[in-house]
Amino acid sequence: MTETRLDAVKLDGAGPVYDQIRRAIRDLVVSGEWPPGTSVPPEHALMEQLGASRMTVHRALVQLAREGLIIRRRRSGTVVATPPASHAMLDILSIPEEVRQLGQAYAYEVLARTDSRPSPEVAELFGLKRSDKVAHLLVLHRADGKPHVLEERIIHAAGVTGLADEDFAVTPPGDWLLQHSLWSQAEHAISAVGAGEEQAALLDIAVGEPCLLVERRTWNQSQPVTAVRLLYPGFRHRFVGRFGPYGAA
Amino acid sequence: MTETRLDAVKLDGAGPVYDQIRRAIRDLVVSGEWPPGTSVPPEHALMEQLGASRMTVHRALVQLAREGLIIRRRRSGTVVATPPASHAMLDILSIPEEVRQLGQAYAYEVLARTDSRPSPEVAELFGLKRSDKVAHLLVLHRADGKPHVLEERIIHAAGVTGLADEDFAVTPPGDWLLQHSLWSQAEHAISAVGAGEEQAALLDIAVGEPCLLVERRTWNQSQPVTAVRLLYPGFRHRFVGRFGPYGAA
DNA sequence: AAGTGTTATTTGCATATGCAAATAAGCGCC
DNA sequence: GGCGCTTATTTGCATATGCAAATAACACTT
Numbered sequence A, B: 001m002t003e004t005r006l007d008a009v010k011l012d013g014a015g016p017v018y019d020q021i022r023r024a025i026r027d028l029v030v031s032g033e034w035p036p037g038t039s040v041p042p043e044h045a046l047m048e049q050l051g052a053s054r055m056t057v058h059r060a061l062v063q064l065a066r067e068g069l070i071i072r073r074r075r076s077g078t079v080v081a082t083p084p085a086s087h088a089m090l091d092i093l094s095i096p097e098e099v100r101q102l103g104q105a106y107a108y109e110v111l112a113r114t115d116s117r118p119s120p121e122v123a124e125l126f127g128l129k130r131s132d133k134v135a136h137l138l139v140l141h142r143a144d145g146k147p148h149v150l151e152e153r154i155i156h157a158a159g160v161t162g163l164a165d166e167d168f169a170v171t172p173p174g175d176w177l178l179q180h181s182l183w184s185q186a187e188h189a190i191s192a193v194g195a196g197e198e199q200a201a202l203l204d205i206a207v208g209e210p211c212l213l214v215e216r217r218t219w220n221q222s223q224p225v226t227a228v229r230l231l232y233p234g235f236r237h238r239f240v241g242r243f244g245p246y247g248a249a
Numbered sequence C: 001a002a003g004t005g006t007t008a009t010t011t012g013c014a015t016a017t018g019c020a021a022a023t024a025a026g027c028g029c030c
Numbered sequence D: 001g002g003c004g005c006t007t008a009t010t011t012g013c014a015t016a017t018g019c020a021a022a023t024a025a026c027a028c029t030t
Helices: A017-030 A043-050 A054-066 A095-101 A120-126 A173-180 A197-203 B017-030 B043-050 B054-066 B095-101 B120-126 B173-180 B197-203
Strands: A070-073 A077-080 A106-116 A134-143 A146-156 A185-194 A210-220 A223-233 A239-244 B070-073 B077-080 B106-116 B134-143 B146-156 B185-194 B210-220 B223-233 B239-244
Touching (some): A017 A054, A054 A070, A095 A106, A095 A134, A095 A173, A120 A223, A146 A197, A185 B185, A197 A223, B017 B054, B043 B054, B095 B106, B095 B134, B095 B146, B095 B173, B120 B146, B146 B173, B146 B197, B197 B223
Antiparallel strands (some): A070 A077, A106 A134, A134 A146, A185 A210, A185 B210, A210 A223, A210 B185, A239 B185, B070 B077, B106 B134, B146 B223, B185 B210, B210 B223
């Protein structure tokens, strides 16, 4: 789709040529300089511009394709791939999808939203300055009408565009962010906690009921983007994964 | 180390040659026919035996090496790799290691062991016949003296050798199994539950205290090997993982 | 025995060449 | 316009060749 400036691909002279090419292109992709959909120059052009043989360029591109960064098709050429939505077993990025895959009807409601400065705890947790603007959200997701998961989210306004104008009436924040922000790093933690009073009321469970707590923080180039705490009633929830000794299946 | 019979490598004629070679060797490795340490024939030999060019053989081997199935070194040749112990964030296979990485002293005790037939529930859970022999184990792992995790394990006697003679006095069952059994598939699930009466007593927590429950089942070529339930007191536990949009970091 | 240098084996990398397969784009024809 | 044919572009695959780098094995010296 988009054009690419050929001279953006620069080798650094370190290590094998094919790997230099691979890294150079990978960096352009992960840095966002070549966003998804960007068309990568054909092997021919790269070959000339880089002074390498086609097979060498080919090798780099084939490897990037195997890693999922680019998609190659004969005659159409090579384009930057849109990152796969989901990854490992815990990489549940879209709650609507998660619910629908269980064969249940999905719904959600935004219970509260405040746009302000971060509280000291939030700033601490997330490495923010007190002067940064953040949005605070409390969202309840429902499956077949019943409370499914309680989402508490902080969004760093500087990391995304159009946050102020979005009211999350049609798209829950998690899904909206996938489309309106970039991320390069994420971290999540899983633990078990008892439901607090307020939480129990919202989730329609007993106080102290064991819940699975998933906390995820996301950055883009070391800039905080969002942090979220997902509280799942434990008794009706499990995260399942399958794998083999040589990798996920 | 071990010799390899060259004629074990057989192509199936489906798809690109380099991929046939890759799959052929991969199958030999994952099936256990070429156990870790086995030396893979040099490119030269494979090239002759398969009637392919060296570069084609090379391509297959390089890819297998990248996937971690084999290890290649100049002059020494290529050997089958020993599978990496740990994989994704949840793939905590060795509890001793897990504890030591937290900088705490590790200890464990086998609280109970019974060798018998599976109960109906166990047979169900694990797809066993009532006539199969299984060992039942209850193990408490401690970190710095304090209860760390409660392990309840079932081992299918047919899947491992030397089970009857092992008393798990020096090595906890999880680690022992890593050395005495093969596995090709695993599945695990995470959920949150409240501690039962017995469990709470053993873990030295209150009844109903939220705990993280990790259940893992392991097979070898669709033969059950072991199933384990790990109960972690939730408040002092979190599983953490880091990753990027294009894979784990 | 211990170090020292040499050689042979094996993998790693890059290139050039040729053909095959997929398919987007263009063309001509109704 | 829509349909079918041809063509040009781009990637996919396999081969042959040559050299470089690492290093195990061996021979040699002290």
